[in-house]
Amino acid sequence: MLVTTFSKAQKADILIKNGKIVDGTGNSWFLGDIAVKDGKIVAKGHLDSWTAPKTIDATGLIVSPGFIDVHTHMEDLEKKDPEAKNFIFDGVTTVITGNCGTSRTDIKKYLDYLDNLKMSINMATLVGHNDVRKAVMGTANRTPTEEELQQMEAIVEKGMQDGAVGFSTGLIYIPGTYSKTDEVVRLAKAAAKYKGVYASHIRSEGDSVAIAVNEAIDIARQAKMPVEISHYKIVGEQNWGRSKETVPLIIKAREEGIDATIDQYPYTASSTNMGTMLPSWALADGKDSIVARLANPAIRKRITNFMLKGLKKRGKEHFSYAVVANYKPDKSYNGKSIEEVNTMLGKAHTAEEEASTVMDMMSNGGSSMVFHGMCEEDVKTIMQYPYNMFASDGGVRVMGEGVPHPRSYGTNARVLGKYVREQKVIGLEEAIRRMTSLPAQKFQLKNIGLLCEGYNADLTLFDEKTINDLSTYDNPHQYSVGVKYVVVNGKLTVNDGKHTGERNGRTLKRGV
Numbered sequence: 288m289l290v291t292t293f294s295k296a297q298k299a300d301i302l303i304k305n306g307k308i309v310d311g312t313g314n315s316w317f318l319g320d321i322a323v324k325d326g327k328i329v330a331k332g333h334l335d336s337w338t339a340p341k342t343i344d345a346t347g348l349i350v351s352p353g354f355i356d357v358h359t360h361m362e363d364l365e366k367k368d369p370e371a372k373n374f375i376f377d378g379v380t381t382v383i384t385g386n387c388g389t390s391r392t393d394i395k396k397y398l399d400y401l402d403n404l405k406m407s408i409n410m411a412t413l414v415g416h417n418d419v420r421k422a423v424m425g426t427a428n429r430t431p432t433e434e435e436l437q438q439m440e441a442i443v444e445k446g447m448q449d450g451a452v453g454f455s456t457g458l459i460y461i462p463g464t465y466s467k468t469d470e471v472v473r474l475a476k477a478a479a480k481y482k483g484v485y486a487s488h489i490r491s492e493g494d495s496v497a498i499a500v501n502e503a504i505d506i507a508r509q510a511k512m513p514v515e516i517s518h519y520k521i522v523g524e525q526n527w528g529r530s531k532e533t534v535p536l537i538i539k540a541r542e543e544g545i546d547a548t549i550d551q552y553p554y555t556a557s558s559t560n561m562g563t564m565l566p567s568w569a570l571a572d573g574k575d576s577i578v579a580r581l582a583n584p585a586i587r588k589r590i591t592n593f594m595l596k597g598l599k600k601r602g603k604e605h606f607s608y609a610v611v612a613n614y615k616p617d618k619s620y621n622g623k624s625i626e627e628v629n630t631m632l633g634k635a636h637t638a639e640e641e642a643s644t645v646m647d648m649m650s651n652g653g654s655s656m657v658f659h660g661m662c663e664e665d666v667k668t669i670m671q672y673p674y675n676m677f678a679s680d681g682g683v684r685v686m687g688e689g690v691p692h693p694r695s696y697g698t699n700a701r702v703l704g705k706y707v708r709e710q711k712v713i714g715l716e717e718a719i720r721r722m723t724s725l726p727a728q729k730f731q732l733k734n735i736g737l738l739c740e741g742y743n744a745d746l747t748l749f750d751e752k753t754i755n756d757l758s759t760y761d762n763p764h765q766y767s768v769g770v771k772y773v774v775v776n777g778k779l780t781v782n783d784g785k786h787t788g789e790r791n792g793r794t795l796k797r798g799v
């Protein structure tokens with residue numbers, strides 16, 4: 288009888304056979320099988336007695352938990368492609384949005400909207416300081432009153448009650464840059480009450496980077512909460528090499544007992560809005576005020592001086608490092624540096640004229656930009672820190688729209704191709720740990736990020752010999768290659784390299 292019981296076939300929905308299983312813990316790969324049923328991983332090991340209507344021969348493929356991208360900007364982009372193909376083909380099955388202080392302020396409404404939309408990936412969100420501040424005090428360049436602070440606290444608390452996973456800041460952006468540390472601490476405490484994470488785009492990633500890292504750590508210390516420093520980097524030629532100074536600040540914070548971790552996208556260019564090229568005082572009080580300031584010759588002169596000073600610090604003569612990603616009034620600007628745009632417009636080949644071109648573009652609503660300002664050595668130093676996870680800082684992309692930073696398409700494939708396989712900066716199992724269980728642990732996302740029985744069946748199967756990012760700065764609209772199968776909550780979303788059209792993602796709420 289024992290024999291009968293033993294040989295009795297067990298049924299799964301999907302059976303993955305003979306894969307190299309990398310379970311997300313950082314442990315070595317092993318050869319084995321995985322059974323998926325009713326959205327869960329139900330068995331792992333040598334599953335000879337199992338059958339399923341769908342069997343995947345994973346011979347030669349890595350079987351890993353679906354990747355978790357903790358730093359994205361999805362707001363308004365989800366509906367452009369609910370299949371989220373740029374993420375899915377990069378192996379990503381879960382993203383966290385609401386970063387850099389930008390989020391919806393009504394988290395319940397947003398999560399309901401996402402549940403209705405049904406995406407191919409799971410999504411969680413933070414509640415963002417900039418939008419909370421805007422809701423209460425617009426883009427005023429001043430300290431909030433006690434009453435305004437309480438109103439902001441109430442929005443953050445409500446967001447946390449509605450399921451946000453934490454509180455984010457973008458302290459270089461308007462209006463977050465107008466806040467003092469005390470204000471951020473007060474609002475972070477409102478999220479800490481609900482055990483949220485403090486995720487920060489810190490006040491400087493260039494000249495004042497060490498002070499900014501310490502401010503983020505201090506906010507976590509005061510608010511008694513975990514901190515995630517977003518897209519850890521060193522910007523500006525004059526600062527290159529300083530990751531050797533800033534990574535130890537994280538190590539020191541952890542030694543002190545502060546749960547500090549970081550994330551990174553594996554590129555030497557950043558991407559953000561054009562406004563970051565201007566002094567923050569020039570961008571207060573809304574569009575009309577900005578346009579009025581930019582029409583005033585004396586103010587233009589002050590802004591030009593500010594911009595030229597920054598350029599000189601970088602040791603550059605032209606704004607060649609700043610490339611237009613998506614300028615809505617004129618698509619012919621896209622993909623060109625400010626220096627090139629300026630020349631295209633027939634203006635004199637001087638940095639002053641280029642600064643003036645930037646201000647003219649700002650008067651027309653500005654643009655998203657790609658800034659080439661980091662060095663490979665810092666990227667690698669940061670990558671080698673074990674509590675650094677990989678995150679795109681991207682969003683859903685639509686084929687052919689603008690010339691965006693390639694990170695939205697290629698972050699994970701680039702780590703696995705360029706940095707793991709080719710350059711051996713870190714090992715495969717280590718890279719996968721940082722794409723899966725580390726982000727899940729940090730943001731308290733339950734039952735994902737590991738290949739364990741009972742966990743949700745989010746899986747990425749890829750060929751470690753061919754996985755690669757194809758997206759480049761010049762030609763960004765290319766999906767990564769090498770991801771062969773993706774399963775999201777038990778449903779096959781990529782089958783033999785093709786998106787099945789399945790949209791089985793769900794929203795993930797704090798602690799659920």
Ligand SMILES: [Zn+2]
Nearest residue numbers: 387488517518
């Ligand atoms: Zn950011």
